[in-house]
Amino acid sequence: MDVSFQLTTPTSRxxxxxKIAMALIGVGILGLIVALFGAGSTFPVASFWVSIGGLSLGxxxxxxxxxxxxxxxxxxxxMFSSATARGMLGWIFGIVFTGFYxxxxxxxxxxxxxxxxxxxxxxxxxxxxxxxxxxxxxxxxLAVLVMGARMIVKYRHNRYQxxxxxxxxxxxxxxxxxxxxxxxxxxxxxxxxxxxxxxKYDYLWPGGVDWLSGAGQVGLFxxxxxxxxxxxxxxxxxxxxxxxxxxxxxxxxGGLAETAGDPFRHLSxxxxxxxxxxxxxVHSVLVFVVLTTVVLWINSATEGAVLGSLSTxxxxxxxxxxxxxxxxxxxxxxxxxxxxRVWCRFGCPMAATxxxxxxxxxxxxxxTNGGQCISCGNCSTYCEMGIDVRWYAQRxxxxxxxxxxxxxVCAAVCPRGVLKLENGPxxxxxxxxxxxxxxxxxxxxxDAWKASRPLMxxxxxxxxxxxxxxxxxxxxxxxxxxxxxx
Numbered sequence: 001m002d003v004s005f006q007l008t009t010p011t012s013r014x015x016x017x018x019k020i021a022m023a024l025i026g027v028g029i030l031g032l033i034v035a036l037f038g039a040g041s042t043f044p045v046a047s048f049w050v051s052i053g054g055l056s057l058g059x060x061x062x063x064x065x066x067x068x069x070x071x072x073x074x075x076x077x078x079m080f081s082s083a084t085a086r087g088m089l090g091w092i093f094g095i096v097f098t099g100f101y102x103x104x105x106x107x108x109x110x111x112x113x114x115x116x117x118x119x120x121x122x123x124x125x126x127x128x129x130x131x132x133x134x135x136x137x138x139x140x141x142l143a144v145l146v147m148g149a150r151m152i153v154k155y156r157h158n159r160y161q162x163x164x165x166x167x168x169x170x171x172x173x174x175x176x177x178x179x180x181x182x183x184x185x186x187x188x189x190x191x192x193x194x195x196x197x198x199x200k201y202d203y204l205w206p207g208g209v210d211w212l213s214g215a216g217q218v219g220l221f222x223x224x225x226x227x228x229x230x231x232x233x234x235x236x237x238x239x240x241x242x243x244x245x246x247x248x249x250x251x252x253x254g255g256l257a258e259t260a261g262d263p264f265r266h267l268s269x270x271x272x273x274x275x276x277x278x279x280x281x282v283h284s285v286l287v288f289v290v291l292t293t294v295v296l297w298i299n300s301a302t303e304g305a306v307l308g309s310l311s312t313x314x315x316x317x318x319x320x321x322x323x324x325x326x327x328x329x330x331x332x333x334x335x336x337x338x339x340x341r342v343w344c345r346f347g348c349p350m351a352a353t354x355x356x357x358x359x360x361x362x363x364x365x366x367x368t369n370g371g372q373c374i375s376c377g378n379c380s381t382y383c384e385m386g387i388d389v390r391w392y393a394q395r396x397x398x399x400x401x402x403x404x405x406x407x408x409v410c411a412a413v414c415p416r417g418v419l420k421l422e423n424g425p426x427x428x429x430x431x432x433x434x435x436x437x438x439x440x441x442x443x444x445x446x447d448a449w450k451a452s453r454p455l456m457x458x459x460x461x462x463x464x465x466x467x468x469x470x471x472x473x474x475x476x477x478x479x480x481x482x483x484x485x486x
Contacts, residue, residue, distance in 0.1 A: 005465055006164075006264075009094035012461075015065070017061060017064065017065050018065055019111065020058075021058045021059070021061035021062060021064075021065070022058065022062070023058070023168075024054045024055075024057050024058030024061065025054065025058035025059065025060075025062070026054075026055075027050065027054035027058070028050070028051050028052065028053070028054025028055030028058060028477060029051075029054075029055070030051075030054075031047060031050035031051030031054055032051045032055075032114065034047065034050075035048075035051055035070070035113055035114055035125035036111070036114045037113065037119045038113050039117075040114050040115070040116045040117030041112070041113045041116040041117075044116055044117050044118075044119050044120055044343070045120055047115060047117045048117050048118065048120065048121070051117070052142065053412070054361065054436040055142070056142070056146060057147070058404035059146040059147075059149075059150070060108050060146070060149065062065070063093075063146075063149050063150045063153050064153075064316070066153040066154055067149070067153060069442060071156055071157040072157055073154065073155065073412060073413055074154070075266075075382070075413075077267070078263070083263070083275075083336070084263050084264060084266075084267075084336070086267065086336070086337060090336040090337065091336070091337070092332060093335075093336040094116040094334060094335070094337045095353040096337040097332055097333040097335060097336070098329055098333030098334070101328045101329045101331075101332065101333050102135055102329060102443070104132055104279065104298055104328075105324050105328065105329070106131040106267070111132060111135065112317045115130050115131065115132055115134075115135045116129075116130065116137050118130040118134060118138055121138065122134050125178070125182070125185065126181040126182070126184040126185045127184070127185045128184070134181075135178075137181075138170070138177070139165070140176075140252070140256065141172055141173055142175045142254075142259065143256060143260045144168065144169055144172045144173075144255050144256055144259050145169055145172070145173065147259035147260040147262065148165050148166075148168065148169040148255075148259040150259070150262070151165040151258065151259055151262055151459055152165050152166070153411065154160055154262075156410050158408075160301075160408050160412075161408065161409070161412060164248050164249050164258075164407070164408070165258065165259065167249040167256065168249060168250070168251075168252075168255030168258060168259065169249070169256065169259075170196050170254070171250050171251075171252070172251075172252050172255045172256075172329050175192065175193050176192055176194065176195075176252045179193065179255060180192055181427055187418075188215060188218050188219075189211065189212055189215045189218070189219055189222065191205075191212070191222045192252075193225065193250070193408075193409075194250050194252065195252070196225075196226040196227075196229045196351035197226060197230050197257065197293070198230075198286065198289045198293075198350055198353065199253075199348060199349060199350035200226070201289050201293070201319075201349070202225075202315075202319070202320065203222075203226045204226065204227065204230075204293060204360035205292075205293060205297075205315060206296055206297060206299075206300035206337075207296075207315070213455075219418070234246070234353070234354070234357070235357060235361070235476055236337070238358055238361070238362055239357070239361055239362055239363060240362075240423060241362075241364060241406075241423060242354075242363075242364025242365075242404070242406050243351065243354035243355060243357070243362075243363050243404070243405060243406065243441055244364065244404075244406025244407070244408075244421075244424070245363075246350070246354060247344065247351060247354065247405035247406070248405045248406055248407045248408075251350070253327070253331070253343060253344060253348065254341075254344060254405065256332065257335075257340040257341050257343075257344060257384065258340075258407060260335070260340075261335050261339075261340025261341070261384070262340065263340060264335045264336055264339055265337060265340050265341075265382055265383075265384035266339070266381050266382050266383050267336070267337065267339040267340075268338070268339035268340075268341060268345070268383065268385065268386040269338070269339075269386050270380055270383070270386050270388050271386075272418045273388065274386055275351045277346070278345050278346055278386070279402075281347060281363065282345065282346055282347060282348065282349075282351060282352045282355075282403075283352050284348040284415075285322060285326075285347050285348070285349050285352065286352040286353060288322070288349075289318065289322070289349045290349075292314065292315065292318050295314070295477045296315060302343065314373045322347060326343060326346075326347040327343050327347065327348075328345070329344025330347075331344075331347065332341055339384055339386070339406070340384050341384045341385055341386075344385070344405065345385055345386060347404060351403075351405075352402075354435075355401075355402030355403055356402060358400070358402055359400065359401070359402040359403070362426075363423075363424055363425065363426055363429070363450045364400075364406065364421075364422070364423055365398045365399065365400050365422055365424065365429050366389075366392075366398065366399035366400075366404065366406075366410070366411070366420065366421055366422070367398055367420050367422050368393045368395075368396055368397060368398065368399065368418055368419055368420075369396065369416075369420075369421070370393060370395055370396025370418070370433075371396070372416045372417065372418045373390070373393045373394050373396075373416065373418045374415070374416060375390060375394060376390075376415065377390050377411035377414060378410075378413040378414060378415070379393060379411075379414055379419060380410075381413075381420075382409050382410065383409070383410055383411050384405075384407065385401075385403045385404060385405060385410070386403070387399070387401050387403060387404060387410075389410045389419070393414075393418050393419065395432075397431060397432060397433050398429060398430065398431050398434060400429060400430060401420075406421060408421050460466060
């Protein structure tokens with residue numbers, strides 16, 4: 001047996017398959033660069049297959065290497081990697097992502113040759129040459145599909161993660177890419193059925209309604225569909241399942257964050273200061289879009305008596321600062337620096353709406369078994385929304401946060417099975433910490449529960465004690481309650 005006593009690794013940590021995969025990815029990146037500088041217009045088909053083929057095949061081969069490892073979440077080295085720990089590669093990735101969005105929004109002429117590379121696909125799907133938004137939609141979908149495959153393989157032992165990843169891949173490919181462009185092919189409005197107000201704000205603005213209504217019956221159906229989805233379906237689905245039904249299963253923004261953003265989820269700020277900023281910012285954006293919508297409709301109904309000709313610049317201001325700068329440049333460009341849910345945490349008005357419903361009007365919660373918690377901190381570390389999950393787990397307290405998207409990764413990385421995503425009765429959903437004393441166990445629950453229970457001594461008067469009847473009932477239900485006294 002060949003044994004080495006070197007302190008350093010004598011050979012590369014990458015195997016043959018990893019090296020081939022990275023070589024193919026390198027060929028794909030080189031193909032994109034060459035296409036960007038002219039080959040995309042001159043040789044669109046060849047440029048497309050070399051660049052996209054290299055990236056896809058390389059990604060698939062690298063993902064295949066996960067199958068060689070035992071099933072289970074492997075995050076070894078993620079805190080020391082230059083790409084995922086805000087190192088040099090991380091900053092390079094951030095600059096590249098941000099730079100791409102800057103060019104896409106404000107200097108698309110610099111991407112002209114890259115856009116022309118996707119002309120053959122655009123002609124096939126929608127019967128017209130590609131534009132910058134087709135290129136963006138294609139690359140966005142490709143990222144979700146390739147990195148979604150990585151998610152499925154990485155979390156192959158976890159049924160919940162597999163199902164929700166398949167869901168976001170399905171909605172991105174079908175509802176955000178194929179269906180909108182098929183509608184264009186048949187001379188219908190380019191409509192995204194999985195986006196609705198206030199996230200897709202202009203769908204219920206006067207200009208958007210006029211645009212859709214001009215398409216006849218199909219456009220009218222789209223208007224009604226968007227209104228029903230927000231005003232009726234959203235409250236009902238959030239009541240039963242929390243905001244996860246949308247943020248982690250349907251939304252394209254969440255889909256990219258959960259797939260391409262997964263390597264960066266641990267970079268979210270868990271501090272109390274970040275939580276305060278988050279609450280102020282995300283709800284301010286919600287107020288902004290609501291007021292904008294109301295003012296635009298009043299201005300439209302009064303034929304310009306409120307804002308006059310300022311209505312267009314007013315709506316464009318929201319679209320620029322929130323829709324472009326916040327959601328695109330910052331929301332995705334800052335993945336390697338601030339984590340994968342920057343937009344969802346701090347700016348998404350849909351997330352704010354769903355969060356309020358989840359907080360006050362939902363059956364969803366993450367229950368905790370504090371007695372099993374070993375305070376390893378995995379749950380807090382990998383919470384992409386910046387929630388200090390461990391703080392709740394240590395206290396045995398249910399997690400009901402407006403920001404929680406129900407991704408379930410906190411439960412997946414827990415080595416002790418402390419956390420569980422549940423939909424249950426709203427009564428007793430909020431509970432305080434479970435405290436273990438020298439001879440009693442006490443728990444703080446909601447007001448309805450506390451009303452029929454005796455209180456502890458004045459120093460702890462807000463924490464009711466479990467009575468003998470409670471112990472008898474719990475023991476009779478087979479919950480294995482054990483008490484001890486000194």
